[in-house]
Amino acid sequence: MEMSTEQETSSAGHNAAGHNTAGSVSCLLDLLRSDPTTSWSNRMTGPQIRLHSLSHESGNRFCADCGSPDPKWVSINLGVFVCIKCSGVHRSLGVHISKILSAKLDEWTEEQVNALIEMGGNEALNRKYEASIPENFTKPKPDSSIEERSDFIRRKYELRQFCESDGQLYCPYPARIQSIKFLKKNDQNYLNFLTVMSPQAGMIEFVGLIKVVIVKGTNLAIRDVMTSDPYVILSLGQQSVKTRVIKSSLNPVWNEQLMLSIPDQIPPLKLLVYDKDTFSTDDFMGQAEIDIQPLVSAAKAYENSTINESMQLGKWVASKDNTLVKDSIISLVDGKVKQDITLRLQNVERGILEMELECVPLIQ
Numbered sequence: 266m267e268m269s270t271e272q273e274t275s276s277a278g279h280n281a282a283g284h285n286t287a288g289s290v291s292c293l294l295d296l297l298r299s300d301p302t303t304s305w306s307n308r309m310t311g312p313q314i315r316l317h318s319l320s321h322e323s324g325n326r327f328c329a330d331c332g333s334p335d336p337k338w339v340s341i342n343l344g345v346f347v348c349i350k351c352s353g354v355h356r357s358l359g360v361h362i363s364k365i366l367s368a369k370l371d372e373w374t375e376e377q378v379n380a381l382i383e384m385g386g387n388e389a390l391n392r393k394y395e396a397s398i399p400e401n402f403t404k405p406k407p408d409s410s411i412e413e414r415s416d417f418i419r420r421k422y423e424l425r426q427f428c429e430s431d432g433q434l435y436c437p438y439p440a441r442i443q444s445i446k447f448l449k450k451n452d453q454n455y456l457n458f459l460t461v462m463s464p465q466a467g468m469i470e471f472v473g474l475i476k477v478v479i480v481k482g483t484n485l486a487i488r489d490v491m492t493s494d495p496y497v498i499l500s501l502g503q504q505s506v507k508t509r510v511i512k513s514s515l516n517p518v519w520n521e522q523l524m525l526s527i528p529d530q531i532p533p534l535k536l537l538v539y540d541k542d543t544f545s546t547d548d549f550m551g552q553a554e555i556d557i558q559p560l561v562s563a564a565k566a567y568e569n570s571t572i573n574e575s576m577q578l579g580k581w582v583a584s585k586d587n588t589l590v591k592d593s594i595i596s597l598v599d600g601k602v603k604q605d606i607t608l609r610l611q612n613v614e615r616g617i618l619e620m621e622l623e624c625v626p627l628i629q
């Protein structure tokens with residue numbers, strides 16, 4: 266009995282000591298909080314202090330895209346400081362193109378700040394991303410419209426039209442995409458192809474391939490004096506491929522097959538039509554976005570099917586709320602799951618694009 270009393274007393278003592286310690290910490294915090302000399306910047310952590318001084322370097326005091334003063338947002342993968350309006354456009358491109366953080370509101374790690382410093386800031390990056398910007402091209406200004414801003418930012422970072430190299434499209438794995446045509450499905454190389462390293466997102470798993478035949482365009486917009494030299498860019502997540510340019514045609518027939526691998530998190534398939542110009546920036550001729558999820562689901566469901574006859578698996582009905590010119594049918598033809606799509610191009614005065622999709626699922 267005596268022993269146990271002693272133990273209780275002693276543990277009560279520890280508790281008391283614990284309370285005392287906690288009490289003194291909270292007193293200290295109260296003191297710090299009430300100290301009028303403790304400003305926001307004094308309370309910043311190590312990386313935030315370095316970020317704060319980086320943002321005050323001359324090149325970073327104006328938005329990299331429109332020149333607005335005092336930009337407070339940062340694209341951590343592109344390395345540029347941008348204003349709130351441009352940051353919205355960056356976000357709309359998706360994190361695989363630009364990942365935006367707030368310089369003030371987000372928590373930054375030492376590594377992120379180091380990487381940002383290494384990329385060189387707005388001046389260095391604009392020398393890279395705007396190297397071959399045509400002389401007659403005007404960059405957006407702080408009061409530019411959202412359309413002007415979007416157009417420029419997309420050309421600059423997503424299409425890399427002004428990049429030093431050649432103004433060529435950025436495609437992380439073009440050689441592999443072409444060589445896949447010669448591989449069989451059970452080939453080990455095929456499987457290797459389907460798991461590749463992505464510089465920003467780490468390992469990406471692919472669930473299959475999508476073959477896109479760009480069939481033709483009808484009544485496309487005029488971008489040169491009388492006609493246009495159209496080509497189509499297809500992108501899915503980080504990958505982009507494009508068709509050849511058809512000279513002087515508003516009704517081009519490509520019949521060209523392009524192939525992309527389908528990431529695990531299935532992004533929409535984006536199509537952009539441009540007019541090829543030799544001496545200036547290529548002109549925009551419309552765009553479209555397609556949800557390929559239904560096609561992928563149908564392909565997965567029917568991949569082991571032994572049905573020989575053709576059958577309809579699904580239908581995307583044309584209506585005034587979507588861009589379809591006629592109903593788009595997902596069908597099983599010779600054991601292949603395909604979808605025909607004819608749609609009106611968006612953000613342009615006119616133009617119809619016709620294509621055929623086929624999904625080849627990968628057995629997991």
Ligand SMILES: [Zn+2]
Nearest residue numbers: 328331348351
């Ligand atoms: Zn801006």
